[in-house]
Amino acid sequence: HGAVIALRHRVTHIDCRPGRFTLTVEGPDQPFQLRAERLINAAGLGAVPLTGLMDGLPEKHRPEQRFAKGHYFKLRGKPPAERLIYPLPDADGLGVHLTLDLAGGARFGPDVEWAERPDYRVDESRRESFEQAVRRYWPGLPAGALQPDYAGVRPKLWLDGKPYRDFLIQGQGEHGIDGLVNLLGIESPGLTAALALAERLEESA
Template sequence: MILETLEIDTVVIGAGVVGLAVARELALAGQQVIVLERAGHFGEGISSRNSEVIHAGIYYRQGSLKARLCLEGRERLYDYCRRFPVGYRQTGKWIIASDTGQLEQLDQVQRAAQANGVELEEADHSQLADQLPDVTAVAGLFSPRTGIISSHDLMVSLLGELEAAGGQLVCHAPVASASSDGQGHRLTVGGAAPCELQCQRVVNAAGLAAIPLARSWQGQDPSTCPQAWYARGVYFSYSGRHPFDTLIYPVPEPGGLGVHLTLDLAGQARFGPDVEWIPGPEYTVDPDRRHAFAESIRRWWPGLDQDRLQPAYAGVRPKLAGPEAGSMDFRIDDERHHGIAGLVHLLGIESPGLTASLAIAREVRERLA
């Protein structure tokens, strides 16, 4: 079948929060932008399966993309929420050591925060007893710049700005193949209206599919791309009333930040995510994991009623290395990495990707320029 070929300035692949932020940024800079989304709606992937936390920038290696873009993105995001109809609340967050064996880890968190220029307030056992009377902890750190956000509101707003600037979102539009040469980039698009797109710039913001797409990109050496790894985290909601009005995190654990308490904008509590390494994206929530959740939560909240824990949803983190490798940085692969002008791959954009989304968008625009 001969496919119609359309010419376009810029294509963004993936309509999650990062893809929409990038597309908006490029459209506001005057580029003609189309966003391709293989699902039937924007934000159906990992952007709708996270904690919806605005992170302060505490945990990340000094000088890393995660550290720099989280801090910049945090301020951009708070400012954006004040200017547009995006639900958010600056709740603050406690990071706690539930026993003396975790004090060294808590100290490591404090040192990482100081290196990144993030202010944390220290509290000992007696101060925590006043602040969090229902929590068992020997010490804690309070992050006043942490908050929560409606990721759906944010994506609706970003899409609205994109369209107002002349951009377009096309759903049911999977990228079947992609190639690059000295004349630009060619994308074969499937779905209800198959076509080929010839474009000058492409941003691969495909989330969990970003690495497989980059590795199959014709004209790029696949050895320049990392292997894809996947870590599933499940969430349990907590029905009814609870005593908390701020977020509570235990000290970090390998692969994530531990089973923590977050709140939605209505005050509903949810716990998660845990960490389970899986061979590929899969979103099943096993109700039997409730017992492990309850055991973990009771270490710091003995008043938990396990029967009120209900399976909620699961998210999958796109990892750049396996469980033994430790935390990996974002990868924003441009011409310096793969030698192809006008092509940017966003790889391993896990937490704090939501917080950093507006800063990632600015970074992509500058690199494409």
């Protein structure tokens, strides 16, 4: 469909005029400018920082973003079930649940650790809290069966010192700039929701 993907390039400034956007882009070569009539900011963890680089977007449309790191531990041995198992959600996330991967392996996660910056290490000392969380719905978890696996970071929006909503879609109706859509706080389940989000953007285009 004529799309171009620019890997290893970073947008460092955006001049926002309704229906006319000028982006400054830096990469391995000389910086250059891109012009567009429409701009969709779907920069994940970078989406809120990107609003800070938009000249012309009023300050009140830039929410605060914090990083919620989530760890996963994988199970050594046979999974206890053939389906996913979810505990009741806690205040900041879905809770440590059981997921099965395509190879038939089982992993548990994610938990929530508020972080200053994205960091993808998995600290082994969290094993005990994972064991406690898992034994709430699988008391038979064998000792020592959980191994550190991987971590991810969710972009959480905050307002007035507390967690605010997720999936904040700001279009012209919110900020008044024709042609600009900001997708902010697209955390879990942003992957599952990607096609629905795309349909919604197409309808509003």
